[in-house]
Amino acid sequence: MKDSPNTQKRKRAQRWGHVSEWLAAASLIFKGYRIMKMRYKTKTGEVDIIARKGHLIIMVEVKARRTIEEAFDAVTVTSQRRIESAGDLWLAQQKNPHLLSVRYDIIAVRPWKWPHHYENAF
Helix, strand or coil, X not given: CCCCHHHHHHHHHHHHHHHHHHHHHHHHXXXXXXXXXXXXXCCCCEEEEEEEECCEEEEEEEEECCCHHHHHHCCCHHHHXXXXXXXXXXXXXXXXXXXXXXXXXXXXXXXXXCCEEECCCC
Protein backbone atom coordinates (compact mmCIF):
# COMPACT_ATOMS: atom_id res chain seq x y z
CA MET A 1 0.00 0.00 0.00
CA LYS A 2 1.38 3.38 -1.01
CA ASP A 3 1.62 6.35 1.39
CA SER A 4 -0.56 9.37 0.73
CA PRO A 5 1.13 12.55 -0.56
CA ASN A 6 0.72 14.14 2.89
CA THR A 7 2.35 11.15 4.58
CA GLN A 8 5.26 11.25 2.12
CA LYS A 9 5.70 14.99 2.70
CA ARG A 10 5.68 14.50 6.48
CA LYS A 11 8.28 11.71 6.24
CA ARG A 12 10.54 13.87 4.06
CA ALA A 13 10.25 16.75 6.55
CA GLN A 14 11.07 14.41 9.43
CA ARG A 15 14.15 13.07 7.62
CA TRP A 16 15.32 16.60 6.82
CA GLY A 17 14.82 17.52 10.49
CA HIS A 18 17.02 14.63 11.64
CA VAL A 19 19.69 15.43 9.04
CA SER A 20 19.58 19.06 10.20
CA GLU A 21 20.14 18.02 13.81
CA TRP A 22 23.20 16.01 12.79
CA LEU A 23 24.56 18.94 10.76
CA ALA A 24 24.00 21.23 13.74
CA ALA A 25 25.77 18.75 16.03
CA ALA A 26 28.70 18.54 13.61
CA SER A 27 28.98 22.33 13.57
CA LEU A 28 29.09 22.38 17.38
CA ILE A 29 31.76 19.67 17.50
CA PHE A 30 33.77 21.72 15.01
CA LYS A 31 33.53 24.65 17.49
CA GLY A 32 34.86 22.51 20.33
CA TYR A 33 31.61 21.45 22.03
CA ARG A 34 30.97 17.94 23.23
CA ILE A 35 27.52 16.57 22.47
CA MET A 36 25.97 15.33 25.69
CA LYS A 37 22.54 14.34 24.39
CA MET A 38 20.48 14.58 21.23
CA ARG A 39 16.68 14.64 21.16
CA TYR A 40 16.31 14.73 24.94
CA LYS A 41 12.59 14.19 25.57
CA THR A 42 10.57 14.62 28.73
CA LYS A 43 6.87 14.89 29.48
CA THR A 44 7.24 18.68 29.61
CA GLY A 45 9.30 19.25 26.46
CA GLU A 46 12.26 18.35 24.28
CA VAL A 47 15.76 19.69 23.66
CA ASP A 48 17.20 18.92 20.23
CA ILE A 49 20.87 19.07 21.32
CA ILE A 50 22.51 19.42 24.71
CA ALA A 51 26.21 20.25 24.36
CA ARG A 52 29.04 21.18 26.70
CA LYS A 53 32.22 23.21 26.53
CA GLY A 54 33.97 23.45 29.88
CA HIS A 55 31.40 24.48 32.48
CA LEU A 56 29.00 25.84 29.86
CA ILE A 57 25.97 23.78 28.88
CA ILE A 58 24.02 24.85 25.83
CA MET A 59 20.46 23.78 25.15
CA VAL A 60 20.01 24.03 21.40
CA GLU A 61 16.85 24.21 19.33
CA VAL A 62 17.52 23.26 15.71
CA LYS A 63 15.25 24.66 13.03
CA ALA A 64 15.51 23.69 9.38
CA ARG A 65 13.94 26.43 7.29
CA ARG A 66 14.55 28.25 4.02
CA THR A 67 15.60 31.46 5.77
CA ILE A 68 17.08 32.45 9.10
CA GLU A 69 14.03 34.59 9.82
CA GLU A 70 11.72 31.62 9.32
CA ALA A 71 13.87 29.56 11.67
CA PHE A 72 13.68 32.21 14.41
CA ASP A 73 9.94 32.70 13.94
CA ALA A 74 9.42 28.95 14.38
CA VAL A 75 10.73 29.10 17.96
CA THR A 76 7.70 30.46 19.78
CA VAL A 77 7.54 31.58 23.39
CA THR A 78 5.63 28.38 24.19
CA SER A 79 8.34 26.20 22.63
CA GLN A 80 11.02 28.20 24.48
CA ARG A 81 9.32 27.40 27.80
CA ARG A 82 9.12 23.69 26.91
CA ILE A 83 12.82 23.64 25.99
CA GLU A 84 13.72 25.41 29.23
CA SER A 85 11.59 22.99 31.23
CA ALA A 86 13.21 19.92 29.65
CA GLY A 87 16.64 21.52 30.06
CA ASP A 88 15.99 22.10 33.75
CA LEU A 89 15.12 18.42 34.20
CA TRP A 90 18.29 17.31 32.41
CA LEU A 91 20.39 19.73 34.46
CA ALA A 92 18.86 18.49 37.75
CA GLN A 93 20.11 14.97 36.92
CA GLN A 94 23.74 16.10 36.57
CA LYS A 95 26.41 15.87 39.20
CA ASN A 96 27.03 19.33 40.74
CA PRO A 97 24.61 21.25 38.50
CA HIS A 98 25.27 24.42 40.48
CA LEU A 99 28.77 24.52 38.93
CA LEU A 100 27.38 24.68 35.39
CA SER A 101 26.28 27.70 33.38
CA VAL A 102 23.36 27.23 30.99
CA ARG A 103 22.63 29.02 27.73
CA TYR A 104 19.77 28.60 25.24
CA ASP A 105 20.74 28.77 21.57
CA ILE A 106 19.14 28.31 18.17
CA ILE A 107 20.85 26.76 15.17
CA ALA A 108 19.24 27.60 11.84
CA VAL A 109 19.85 25.05 9.11
CA ARG A 110 19.14 26.23 5.57
CA PRO A 111 19.45 24.20 2.38
CA TRP A 112 23.01 24.05 1.04
CA LYS A 113 24.37 26.36 3.78
CA TRP A 114 26.50 25.72 6.83
CA PRO A 115 24.34 25.84 10.01
CA HIS A 116 24.09 29.29 11.58
CA HIS A 117 24.52 29.30 15.38
CA TYR A 118 22.81 32.00 17.44
CA GLU A 119 24.01 32.15 21.02
CA ASN A 120 21.71 33.35 23.83
CA ALA A 121 18.74 33.26 21.48
CA PHE A 122 16.25 33.19 24.38
